[in-house]
Amino acid sequence: MMKSPSSIPQNTDQKQFLTILSREEALARFEAALFPWSVPTEKWSLAEALGLALAEDVAAQVDIPPFDRSNVDGFAVRAADLVAASDLQPVRLMLNRETIACGSVPQLAVLPGTATAIATGGPLPRGADAIVMVEYTQPAGGGAIEVRRAVSPGQFVSTAGSDMARGEVVLRAGSVIGAREIGILAACGTPQVTVARKLRVAVLSTGDELVQPGEPLQPAGIYDANGPIVSAAVTENGGEAHFLGAFPDDEARLETAMREALASHDVLILSGGTSKGAGDVSYRIIGRLGKPGIIAHGVALKPGKPLCLAVCGGKPVIILPGFPTSAMFTFHDMVVPILRRMAGLPPRVDAQTSAQLPFRVPSELGRTEFVMVSLVQGRDGLMAYATGKGSGAITAFAQADGFIRIDAFADHLPAGAQVPVTLFTPQVRVPDLVVIGSHCTGLDLVVGKIARQGISVRSLAVGSLGGLAAAKRCECDLAPIHLFDPQTQVYNTPFLSEGIELVPGWRRIQGIVFRRGDARFEGRNAPEAVEAALADPECMMVNRNQGAGTRILIDQLLGQTRPDGYWNQPRSHNAVAAAVVQKRADWGVTIGPVARAAGLGFIPLTQEHFDFALVTDRKERVAVQAFLAALLSPDMQDALERAGFSRAR
Ligand code: AMP
Numbered sequence: 001m002m003k004s005p006s007s008i009p010q011n012t013d014q015k016q017f018l019t020i021l022s023r024e025e026a027l028a029r030f031e032a033a034l035f036p037w038s039v040p041t042e043k044w045s046l047a048e049a050l051g052l053a054l055a056e057d058v059a060a061q062v063d064i065p066p067f068d069r070s071n072v073d074g075f076a077v078r079a080a081d082l083v084a085a086s087d088l089q090p091v092r093l094m095l096n097r098e099t100i101a102c103g104s105v106p107q108l109a110v111l112p113g114t115a116t117a118i119a120t121g122g123p124l125p126r127g128a129d130a131i132v133m134v135e136y137t138q139p140a141g142g143g144a145i146e147v148r149r150a151v152s153p154g155q156f157v158s159t160a161g162s163d164m165a166r167g168e169v170v171l172r173a174g175s176v177i178g179a180r181e182i183g184i185l186a187a188c189g190t191p192q193v194t195v196a197r198k199l200r201v202a203v204l205s206t207g208d209e210l211v212q213p214g215e216p217l218q219p220a221g222i223y224d225a226n227g228p229i230v231s232a233a234v235t236e237n238g239g240e241a242h243f244l245g246a247f248p249d250d251e252a253r254l255e256t257a258m259r260e261a262l263a264s265h266d267v268l269i270l271s272g273g274t275s276k277g278a279g280d281v282s283y284r285i286i287g288r289l290g291k292p293g294i295i296a297h298g299v300a301l302k303p304g305k306p307l308c309l310a311v312c313g314g315k316p317v318i319i320l321p322g323f324p325t326s327a328m329f330t331f332h333d334m335v336v337p338i339l340r341r342m343a344g345l346p347p348r349v350d351a352q353t354s355a356q357l358p359f360r361v362p363s364e365l366g367r368t369e370f371v372m373v374s375l376v377q378g379r380d381g382l383m384a385y386a387t388g389k390g391s392g393a394i395t396a397f398a399q400a401d402g403f404i405r406i407d408a409f410a411d412h413l414p415a416g417a418q419v420p421v422t423l424f425t426p427q428v429r430v431p432d433l434v435v436i437g438s439h440c441t442g443l444d445l446v447v448g449k450i451a452r453q454g455i456s457v458r459s460l461a462v463g464s465l466g467g468l469a470a471a472k473r474c475e476c477d478l479a480p481i482h483l484f485d486p487q488t489q490v491y492n493t494p495f496l497s498e499g500i501e502l503v504p505g506w507r508r509i510q511g512i513v514f515r516r517g518d519a520r521f522e523g524r525n526a527p528e529a530v531e532a533a534l535a536d537p538e539c540m541m542v543n544r545n546q547g548a549g550t551r552i553l554i555d556q557l558l559g560q561t562r563p564d565g566y567w568n569q570p571r572s573h574n575a576v577a578a579a580v581v582q583k584r585a586d587w588g589v590t591i592g593p594v595a596r597a598a599g600l601g602f603i604p605l606t607q608e609h610f611d612f613a614l615v616t617d618r619k620e621r622v623a624v625q626a627f628l629a630a631l632l633s634p635d636m637q638d639a640l641e642r643a644g645f646s647r648a649r
């Protein structure tokens with residue numbers, strides 16, 4: 001067993017999961033087990049070498065330029081002839097009977113008192129030591145010119161080898177070949193280069209539940225996201241990814257696949273099956289694949305603790321955690337540096353920016369934590385809002401602009417802290433319009449329309465109350481809300497505060513969803529259906545989260561009753577429909593268009609007002625005006641009606 005001061009003893013009956021290493025310790029041990037590694041090389045033509053790293057220094061085989069060369073159109077002269085030349089006293093030179101173009105070899109020497117016409121790029125003739133530009137001369141008749149400027153020796157001449165001298169190293173090993181490098185290599189006549197061969201990386205997903213995109217999703221199935229993610233990230237980092245598919249958690253089959261993959265590749269990357277869960281087998285196989293085997297299993301990263309790093313017979317074998325977000329972070333933080341070093345590529349450089357945290361960000365002590373952030377333009381610069389923290393949601397990546405890294409020894413970052421943000425894109429891209437609040441399928445129609453006008457929109461679904469709070473903090477332009485105030489019997493308006501105004505949106509029907517044919521609901525009106533549901537102890541409901549407008553509606557329906565399923569509180573209309581379709585619940589409350597799309601029975605409850613709380617300060621912004629114009633446009637009103645919504649009156 002490996003011991004280090006930074007290792008923390010863990011559950012001892014788990015053979016290979018004895019210690020959690022710090023991120024730094026795990027990386028150091030992994031590198032020590034793997035390097036030195038001799039980078040495999042190949043010879044390629046220049047065009048084929050694009051994007052690859054040079055494996056050796058390249059020296060110029062010839063001088064560039066190979067001869068003394070004119071840099072301008074003009075006349076090759078002897079500078080000494082023109083020492084006294086000026087506008088008042090032009091000097092007359094006799095023209096030699098040749099013109100030196102590019103590619104022509106001069107035949108005549110420039111003797112004192114003579115000049116030879118020469119084009120840009122022409123080789124300097126014998127005797128000449130400078131060029132006078134054509135602009136400072138004029139024809140003087142009788143085969144002569146007049147020159148009105150003195151020139152210094154060497155003027156407008158590039159001497160042989162001044163660009164690259166024969167034997168000079170023009171590109172160093174490790175340079176990545178782009179258009180500029182190809183230019184340098186071509187200019188010094190190099191047809192082929194020795195480059196580091198792309199790493200052959202086998203990518204393999206594991207899990208009984210995995211289904212490839214395009215295949216039908218069975219019950220409890222999950223689409224394999226890691227296979228495509230890891231393959232693409234390998235390619236992005238200069239490797240050659242070979243995706244071998246998803247394998248069930250079957251030790252024998254997986255071992256065969258892993259052995260074959262390792263035999264024909266430089267690197268093997270798996271995902272899933274590394275936690276201590278039942279059926280997680282991939283890490284057990286590694287011990288049999290070659291020495292030294294597992295280097296680290298359990299790294300103090302968040303997300304990404306179950307990461308497993310191994311070296312088998314000199315080749316790295318990596319098992320990424322199963323959750324796609326964890327897989328991505330651990331891949332970029334722990335695997336990319338290794339892959340690039342193995343491939344002779346320079347370390348990856350991601351664009352960085354700096355932003356202020358609006359809220360305290362708590363963090364687990366002892367683990368290096370990655371937190372995705374969305375950037376919003378605040379009054380005094382960029383603000384970084386933590387998004388999708390701990391949710392494991394893959395869409396968090398789409399919402400986020402980058403991430404912050406919290407050191408293992410920090411238990412939080414304070415509100416107001418200025419923090420470095422690593423960007424997912426080459427530049428900061430702050431969205432033109434920020435919409436935070438309740439989600440509605442109708443909203444996608446409006447957002448889609450302005451997105452097609454070139455306006456970038458960030459839309460975060462956090463529920464009506466969350467959106468309203470964000471609007472009050474000026475974190476968004478608009479907060480979609482549908483909040484009913486039982487006291488006044490009025491939607492939305494009673495919830496506004498100073499600086500926030502209401503923009504009417506549309507009306508939508510909320511109703512009870514059930515599976516068609518369920519006699520407790522079929523053919524009944526809402527009060528009867530609720531009564532039947534509550535009368536049957538077997539009847540399971542699905543609720544909504546606190547803060548959702550729909551939740552307020554449900555609580556009104558139920559009064560003091562807490563039927564089975566009440567504590568199942570998903571955050572979206574779609575989750576309610578999915579629970580009923582999948583028979584995890586028998587009824588719930590959702591909006592008409594979602595019920596229709598899910599093929600469920602629907603008993604209308606109420607027509608609610610889905611409106612927008614607009615931050616008045618931000619009303620005049622171009623993107624806000626575009627949103628309002630799109631919302632009110634007749635074609636949008638028609639589109640909303642077709643989608644099952646009705647007009648706000
Ligand atoms: P595991 O590490 O195998 O226990 O997986 C942890 C979680 O990640 C489970 O919810 C898996 O369904 C999920 N998961 C594992 N592999 C993948 C994959 N390739 N794509 C998407 N989700 C995955």
Ligand code: MG
Pocket residue numbers: 206207208249272273280322
């Ligand atoms: Mg699994």
